[in-house]
Amino acid sequence: MHEICDGLIRRGFAVTLQAEHGERSNALGGQLARYARVITSSIGKLLQTDVVYFRSHFAAFPIALAARLLRKKTIQEINGVYGEAFVTHPRFARLRGILSWMQRLQYRWANALIAVTPQLVEWGSAEAGHGRAFHVGNGANTERFRPDGLRTERTLPYVLFFGGMTRWHGIEVMLDAVQSPAWPENVDLLLAGPVVDPSLKARIMNAPPHVAWLDRVPQEELPALIRGAVAALVPTVDPSGITAHGITPLKLFEMMACGRPVIVSDFRGMADLVRQGPAGLVIPSGDVEALARAVSTLVADPALADRLGAAGAELIAAHHSWDARAAETADVIERVVRR
Template sequence: MSLTTSSTHRVLYICCERIVAGSAAATHVHEICDGLTRRGYDVTLQAEHGEARSNLAGQLGRYARVILGSLTRLPRADIVYFRSHFAAFPIALAAWLLRKPTIQEINGVYAEAFVTHPRFARLKGVLSWMQRQQYRWASALIAVTPQLVEWGSKEAGHTRAYHVGNGANTERFRPEGPKTQRTLPYVLFFGGMTRWHGVEVMLDAVQSPVWPEGVDLLLAGPVVDPSLKARIMDAPPHVAWLDRVPQEELPALIRGAVAALVPTVDPSGITAHGITPLKLFEMMACGRPVIVSDFKGMADLVRQGPGGLVIPSGDPEALARAVGTLIADQAEADALGAAGARMIAADHSWDARAAETAQVIESVVKG
């Protein structure tokens, strides 16, 4: 995609989440900032980097530092871009009072914030109001799924909402390149070890009588939910836990797999507005078929390719059968993987996402 040049609009990009190296949020933030910079925008990222975990005092301190830093930089910004967060309320209020145009990027509904930060659940009512008010003040909304576009418009009370989805860095994640070699064929999941990522479903699937003989399950990522650690440590044969894998090593690990897995479950009921995990785009970009749960967004993407198989959520035997299907027909597995990679390269690169974001910025600045 050719680059367009802006009139050097000064963009203040605000992220109240901690930027953790290798995380989906970090990838999203940096890819969009880098893509806008390549297009001539003067982008200032107001965020903090470091480890994900912190106590309440540390978390509140981070919010305070991001807020103060943003307020200091706000007067010189031409447009303020928020990765939506309730803690950004004071900045959004100041931008509204200063008549600064703002964009709110929506990555999920309010309920998702309280799954990630349960310590704030008792304040759900007031924090949801703070987020809703930011949407109402916004010059435009950007949402990562069509369902979130519709939801955000209803919450904001206006229709200035646009769909700009997730993507993949198609220079790093591509079919060509080295492949991880292991003694046995394997299927791969990478990400945080949490229940909603379907870790228990995968471990149960390996023990199913329909799991194909001689196929390993590789789990790559930190144990986020401590209650899963014992289960992972005591996993049956043919399960290997790799802990956190550096992002630069992920492409080879994906390319070497028979298939990559995204067997998401939904104990909190947050998938109704669609989910499109960043890892799904990276898996497909590397040319391997994926096996995903039948939720809006992710299932639609896989069927569109077609880039893999869609299974009922929370069904270990369905997952085991799907792995067996791809193992039994390697030619079909390769064809699905190739089709998915072509689709991601054509329509879902981060460069394409940055171009779409730039179009929204231009429409807002021009009024």
């Protein structure tokens, strides 16, 4: 969102960002208090606003309702179907019906929808009951995430995953792959990110040899970590059935932008992007042996790894920078204002 906001400001828009800041508390009370602060602050600024742009969330319903009563134009950004919210926030799953209804109503009220995959454009249009939906995908900061620059040096070659330690990110698949006979000798798996799912902590803390957990890595250090890797991994699994409408994780764009090959699960969206390069290898979701073999292939053939990585970096720089995404977003806003 910061990248999009900066791009809109460069194009002459006045932007006020209302968002959560600072350390997060996982307790329900802390979460609800954060929602209340953002809602109250946002409603207070509606009178000064021409267009309200939401990152779609059920908790934004009071802001959307206030905007409707004040006849303010609204745009809803859709990053996933309703079920994804309950994977991220399982404590709200018992309220699935009412919370999904609250999001659907926001889509129906919206002057436009922006969705991150073509499949979500179709889904959002059907949910909203109108055709005012546009595709604006994810992207990368191509000034920070680029092929040239510092590379992290480690004693052994490594492959890298970064992101939250959750089951749907395929953490268990990666840990099992390291123990497969197909995993190449003396190659490390680096996991960078916080443990979001507490049930995974014991497995990560007692991981087998050649696994290193780095916890949180500052964003400014990520490019060097990616560039130093043999390959970067996005072995997503889908226990909740949320990938049917395509997924294009932000980390994938940043990995590709740094010029390293990627290994991804065969889900619409990210697999299509990788094949377009071609920028890496696509494997069946949850296939431990396929992941181990893919890592072995890239370790054994550095020239192939470099070719795939270079193609990915070229693709992201040419078509998937955040500045390009800001231009597409600006076009949608201007359409809404003109209408």
